[in-house]
Amino acid sequence: MRFSHFFSSATVLALVAAVAADAASDVINLTSDNFDAVVNPSSLILVEFFAPWCGHCKALAPHYEEAATALKEKDVKLAKVDCVDQADLCQANGIQGYPTLRVYRHGDYTDYTGPRKADGIISYMTKQSLPAVTDVTPANFEEFTKADRIVAVAFLTSPANAPGPEFIMTANKHRDDYLFGASADPAVADAAGITPPAIVLYRSFDEPTTEYPYPVGSAKSQDIEAWIKELSIPIIDEVNTENYQTYAQSGKPLAYLFVDPTDARREEYLSALQPVASKWKHNLNFVWIDAIRFGDHAKALNLNEPKWPSFVIQDIRKQLKYPYDQSQEVTAEEVDKMVAQYVDGKLQPQLKSQPVPETQDESVFNLVSKQFEDVVFDDDKDVFVEFYASWCGHCKRLKPTWDSLGDRYADVKDRIVIAKMEAQENDLPPSVPFRVAGFPTLKFKQAGSREFIDYNGDRSLESLVAFVEENARNPLDPKIPFRTKNDTQAQPETHEHHDEL
Structure with a gap:
């Protein structure tokens, strides 16, 4: 053919x-x-x-x-x-x-x-x-060290000697973030007052000149990178949409001072907080933020009153919030005490929670933060939770299917809980090993476990049921007798006679 x-x-x-x-x-x-x-x-x-x-x-x-x-x-x-x-x-x-x-x-x-x-x-x-590292000469040294907000210069005994190769690796990785230069010319080192080998960071803020404080001959690229990243964030600076990711990616908690930018005392507040920020810089990043422009962000951090200045610590990784009491005046002394408690692990996060519902009449349990641990970490029950947002279109489309899932297991509520939680109105407690990043998010916790299983299937009732049947540890047929651990413990002991061999 x-x-x-x-x-x-x-x-x-x-x-x-x-x-x-x-x-x-x-x-x-x-x-x-x-x-x-x-x-x-x-x-x-x-x-x-x-x-x-x-x-x-x-x-x-x-x-x-x-x-x-x-x-x-x-x-x-x-x-x-x-x-x-x-x-x-x-x-x-x-x-x-x-x-x-x-x-x-x-x-x-x-x-x-x-x-x-x-x-x-x-x-x-x-x-x-092009080369990521600029050749620094006596003629361009002064201009080069002021050419960007952050400039790193390696003073070398020769280009091939340490830390030259590791410095170049760092420069190649971060050529879009910082400005890098190097020189093996003794005249440049003399002009800088530096004894090679050395790495010096020049900044347009805070301490303008900082020398790498560890043995430079054994410095690895990741060590140099971590050092520059640490010093690239000011002791206290304004945070906004342009630079927020820098703080988020640092991994450190964020300490916010919410200030009205038109307040005549703004610089006074920042100056007062500067020593505290400097003292705790290795533990937290301190910032100030426009309280008028980012008022909704203040509410999201559990600062519920439009009262400025206000202070709050946010654990970005765990999404936990530690607001300063807004009924009290913000002072450097009290902020210092609060930060010390936080660093020592003695400060409790404030969890946003809707009121505990007076009744639970629906087949789907209406879960709020205040009762999260009691309900979800009940060892006797399998628990399947939908984390949703009221405005989310996908969540609205899922609702009738999720209600049907609750109806299916309404007769076995003693062994499985189908629940929903408005994630933007209820914070997850610190004991929960995940954060909700999108809606809807579906998580399953098996009876007797503290681990959560992600549901990533389609949103049909058939697929949800199949997932529950596969992962539930408890029998889901109401005809099968079921006894909780507490019920078992409450049973009187029986002693049967057995002949020994």
Whole structure:
């Protein structure tokens, strides 16, 4: 049977054109078979993880091709991974959205943060190909150390000697974050008053000059990186939408002073708090925030009154809030005491909670923060909780199905709880090992366990029931007798006679 019986001539021509175009492409196709072999040896390569059905990927494709051709002359490679065809490879690399672009250097990557047009890609990757470390000379030393908010300079005995190679690795990783320079010229070290080898950080805030305090000869890239990151955050500075991620990614709790920016005493408040912030800098990041612009954020941190200044500590990782009593005046002395209690683990978080419902008439249990631990950590019961937000459209669509799930197990409430909790009105207690990041979030806790199982299936009743039946430890057929541990403990002991062998 001839080929033409299956395909039209137009289809054949299209396939031939597609093969020819792919053969002529300057973008390298990566698969699980060649990914490591291509990426790991490359000093610089841009990799796009894409899905063929993705509209943004389709729009990027011609620009990516054009940039690949232009950058080929500069020995800068561009590559792509089809995440439908190479699903396991993309999953192994933690790809969660399309397109995801990463700049790799010898197997290590940083996120691509440049434009998505051809000329922008070319410009960005050209800069990436240039040395990450500027050669510092006696002529440019003064200007260079003031050229950016944070400037790191390595004073070396020779470029090859420590900490030169590790410093270059740090610079390559953070070339978009900070300015890096190096010099092996004794005249530059003399001008700086530094004895090589040394690394010095120059800042436009706080202490303007800080020398690396540990043995510099044994400094590794991760040590230098951690040191710069620590010093890149001011003792106390304004936080806003532009720099919040810097604080969030630091891993430290955030201590906010909410201030009305038009208040004539604003600088007085900040000056008073400066010594406290300096004292506890290694434990928390201190910031001030526009209380008028970010009033809703204040409420989210359990500062319920529009009274400024107000102070609150937030454990960003656990999403726990420790507000200062708003009925009391904010003073540096009291803030210092509060922070000391927090650092010592003696300060209790304030949990937002709706009132405990007077009745529970529905088949789905209406859960609030005040009773979370008693209900969810009941060892006798399996518990399936939906964390929702009242405004969430997906949650509204799930509601009738979730109600039906509750109805299905209404006759076995003594052994399984189907519950719902308004997550934006109820904080999770510190004993809970997860935070809710999206809505709806569905979590299952088995009887006798403190571990939570994520539900990631579809939202049909059949799938939810199958998940419950698979994971529940208690019998869910009401005809099967069920006795809780407490019931068992309450039973009188019986002594049966048995002959011994």
